Amino acid sequence: MRALAWLLDSPDLLDADAPHWQGRIATTGPVTPEVDARLRALDHDPAELDAALGPRVYTRLGLYAEKLMAFYFQQQGRLLAHGLQIRASRNDTVGEFDFLLDAGPDGAEHIEFATKFYLLQGEAGDRFDALVGPNLADSLGAKMRKIFERQLELGAHPAAQALLPRPVVRARALVKGWLFYPAGSWPAMSGVTAGHCRGFWCALEELDTLGADAFLVLPKLQWLAPFRAAQADAILNRAQLHAELEARFESSPSPVLVASVRAEPGCVEEVERGFIVPNDWRARAEARRAQDTTRNIVW
Numbered sequence: 001m002r003a004l005a006w007l008l009d010s011p012d013l014l015d016a017d018a019p020h021w022q023g024r025i026a027t028t029g030p031v032t033p034e035v036d037a038r039l040r041a042l043d044h045d046p047a048e049l050d051a052a053l054g055p056r057v058y059t060r061l062g063l064y065a066e067k068l069m070a071f072y073f074q075q076q077g078r079l080l081a082h083g084l085q086i087r088a089s090r091n092d093t094v095g096e097f098d099f100l101l102d103a104g105p106d107g108a109e110h111i112e113f114a115t116k117f118y119l120l121q122g123e124a125g126d127r128f129d130a131l132v133g134p135n136l137a138d139s140l141g142a143k144m145r146k147i148f149e150r151q152l153e154l155g156a157h158p159a160a161q162a163l164l165p166r167p168v169v170r171a172r173a174l175v176k177g178w179l180f181y182p183a184g185s186w187p188a189m190s191g192v193t194a195g196h197c198r199g200f201w202c203a204l205e206e207l208d209t210l211g212a213d214a215f216l217v218l219p220k221l222q223w224l225a226p227f228r229a230a231q232a233d234a235i236l237n238r239a240q241l242h243a244e245l246e247a248r249f250e251s252s253p254s255p256v257l258v259a260s261v262r263a264e265p266g267c268v269e270e271v272e273r274g275f276i277v278p279n280d281w282r283a284r285a286e287a288r289r290a291q292d293t294t295r296n297i298v299w
Contacts, residue, residue, distance in 0.1 A: 001039065001043045001046050002224075002228065003068055003221075003224040004039070004049065004068045004071070005039050006226075007068055008031055009031045010225075011193045011197060012027050012175065012193050013116065013178075013179070013192065013193060014193060015192060018191040020190065024148065024152060024171070024173060025172060025173055025175070026111055026172035027174070028174070028176075038075065052070075061115065061223055061224070064221055066083075069174075070083075078101045080165050081099070081165060082099055083096060083097070083098065084096060084100060086154060086157060086160045086163060094154065094159050096154075097154060097155075097160075100164070103166075103170060104169075107166050107167055107168070107170070108164065108165060108169065109168070109171070110154065110170070111174050112147050112151045112152055112173045112174070113175075114143065114147070114173065115175075116133075116175065116176075117134065117177055117178050117179075117275075118132060118179055118180070119133075119181075119285075120181045120182065120185075121286070121289065122289060129142065129289065131179060132288070134255040135253075135254055136285055136288045144173070147173045148173075151173075152173065153171075154171075155167075155171055176224075178223075179192065179196060179199075180198065180199045180201040180274060181198060181199075181200060181201065182200070182201060183206070183210070183274070184200075199275070200275075201255070203276070203277055203278070203279045203281060203282065204242065204246065204249065204276055204277070207238060207241065207245075210260070210274075212238075212271065213237050213238050214235050214237065214261050215237075215238070215261065216235060216261050216270075217236070217241075217244065217256060217257075217258050218257045218259055220257075223257055226269070227259050227268070227273075230266055230268070231266075231268060232263070232268040235261060253278050255281065258274060258276055259272070259273045260274075
C-alpha cells in the first residue's frame with residue numbers, strides 16, 4: 001500500500017509544463033480526499049490489493065509498479081486495457097500499450113508508464129544523457145527518446161487498429177522515480193520537476209564521508225517509497241555496511257541502494273537514501289557516456 005501511495009502522491013519525475021516535453025508528459029496530480037480515504041482503507045485492510053497483485057512473486061520493479069497502477073486505474077473506472085501487446089505477425093511484436101484509459105466515448109488515452117532511477121554523472125544542464133542507470137544500461141535521455149519516438153507512436157501503427165477498444169486520441173508518458181546526485185550536489189535541471197525525489201551517490205571508498213551510522217540495504221521491491229516499518233532486523237553501522245558492500249562488489253559490479261535510517265521504539269524510518277557504487281564505477285560511466293556520444297545520441 002505504501003508503494004501505491006508513493007506512486008500516486010510522489011512528485012512526477014518530469015515537469016509536465018516544461019516546453020521540452022511538448023505536452024506529452026502525464027501527471028498523477030494531487031491526491032484527492034476520495035483517493036486518500038481509499039488508501040487509508042487499504043492500509044487498514046489490504047485484501048483487495050493483495051488479490052489484485054495475486055500470488056506471483058515479483059522480481060522486476062517496473063512490473064510491480066505497473067500492477068499497482070493498473071489496480072488504481074481499475075478502481076477509478078478508467079482502465080480500458082493493460083499490457084495490450086501488438087503484433088504485426090505471429091513472431092513480430094511491434095510493441096505494447098502499458099495502459100489505455102477512458103478518454104470519453106470516442107477515444108482512449110495511451111499512457112506509457114515508467115519508474116526509473118538515475119545517477120547524475122558529469123555536468124547537468126539540459127543533458128539528460130548525463131543521468132545514467134546504476135548498471136549503465138540506459139540514461140534518462142535514451143529512455144525518453146525511445147518513449148517519444150517509438151512507444152507513444154504505437155497507436156498509429158496499422159497492426160494496432162484492429163485491437164484497440166477505441167481510437168487513441170492522446171498519448172503521454174507518466175514517469176515516476178528518483179534521481180541521485182554526487183553527495184552534496186543538487187543541481188537544477190530544466191525539464192525535471194523541481195521537487196522530484198532525490199538522493200545521493202558515492203563510491204565505496206567515500207563511504208566514510210557520510211554522516212549517518214545506521215543503514216539498511218534496500219531490496220529492489222522497496223525502492224519506491226521511503227522505508228518505514230515497525231522494526232528492521234538488518235540495520236548496519238558504517239563499518240558493517242562497508243564490509244557488506246565490499247563482499248557484494250567482489251561478485252557483482254551492480255551499485256547498491258541503501259537508506260540511512262532513524263530507529264526509535266516501534267518505528268524505523270528512512271532519513272536519506274543513496275546508491276553506493278564500486279570504486280571503478282565513475283570510470284566505467286565516463287567510458288560508456290563517451291561511447292554513446294560518438295553515436296550521436298545526446299539529447
